[in-house]
Amino acid sequence: MPSALITGITGQDGSYLAELLLEKGYTVHGMVRRASTENFERIHHLRDRVHLHQADLLDQLSIIDLIKTTKPTEIYNLAAQSFVPTSWNQPVLTGEFTAIGVTRMLEAIRLIDVKGIRFYQASSSEMFGKVQEVPQKESTPLYPRSPYGVAKVYGHWITINYRESYDMFACSGILFNHESERRGKEFVTRKVTDGVARIKLGKQKKLKLGNLDARRDWGFAGDYVEAMWLMLQQDKPDDYVVATGETHPVRELVDLAFGHVGLKWQDHVEIDPAFFRPAEVDLLVGDPSKAKAKLGWIPKVSFPQLVARMVDADMKRVAAEN
Secondary structure: OOEEEEEOOOOHHHHHHHHHHHHOOOEEEEEEOOOOOOOOHHHHHHOOOEEEEEOOOOOHHHHHHHHHHHOOOEEEEOOOOOOHHHHHHOHHHHHHHHHHHHHHHHHHHHHHHOOOOEEEEEEEHHHOOOOOOOOEOOOOOOOOOOHHHHHHHHHHHHHHHHHHHHOOOEEEEEEOOEEOOOOOOOOHHHHHHHHHHHHHOOOOOOEEEOOOOOEEOOEEHHHHHHHHHHHOOOOOOOOEEEOOOOOEEHHHHHHHHHHHOOOOHHHOEEEOHHHOOOOOOOOOOEOOHHHHHHHOOOOOOOHHHHHHHHHHHHHHHHHOOO
């Protein structure tokens, strides 16, 4: 039976990946940080099927002990400080988790079982930032526009460096924006769908947003974790862009979400300059040709379907709050 270790298992991607691996017969271990309050909401339905262990990306020894204890054949490094606006307020901490944390994982693998463990690193479309070409592919030069993006570039290149230096099976998935009903409310997609539900149900009057013209390549997180798994099943390690190849403005997201419940967004949305980024990224749209050709991966959930399922889930969730 294959065994996998997921850092960031309590996050959106971690929960979907855990489900996928369990369906495929894996023993699934998850790394969680010690905290005064536990937040296992996204994996609550999996608690009796996954094995959780305390460790920290800031603590090298805890990572080494964790890998020795769990003996995984695959490691998926999804843990990070992953909210872009926070990276401007906490750039050093973002670097420690999102950049140096990757090195700690790779170094632990090198010391314990450099040939027996396959490693997946969660890279990000934010690495492209001030884009050098449209659409972006694996060979597109990187030009990050936030401390988060800079940290992800480090994590991406240190993974390549360990792969080439130690003949390690290490891959990076350059994932473009991927959303779901499990997304945190600090992200614009969930902020919109949660706001729509609260406005529709009379619990909120206005929704404050930033740049409605910002465009993103949005897909469904459940589709994207399949690409992660496929990368580690190949004969040779490589890096892949995972994206839909389509771009949509925030305005379209808002229009679809409000329209799904029969409302006009113009009656409820206010533009707040506080939500504009200090440095906005340019047109982020991925070219998933390599992933489609070599992995056989294609996204299954369309953008309108994604928005609808998120609104429906938030309608149900908000209605149940009473």
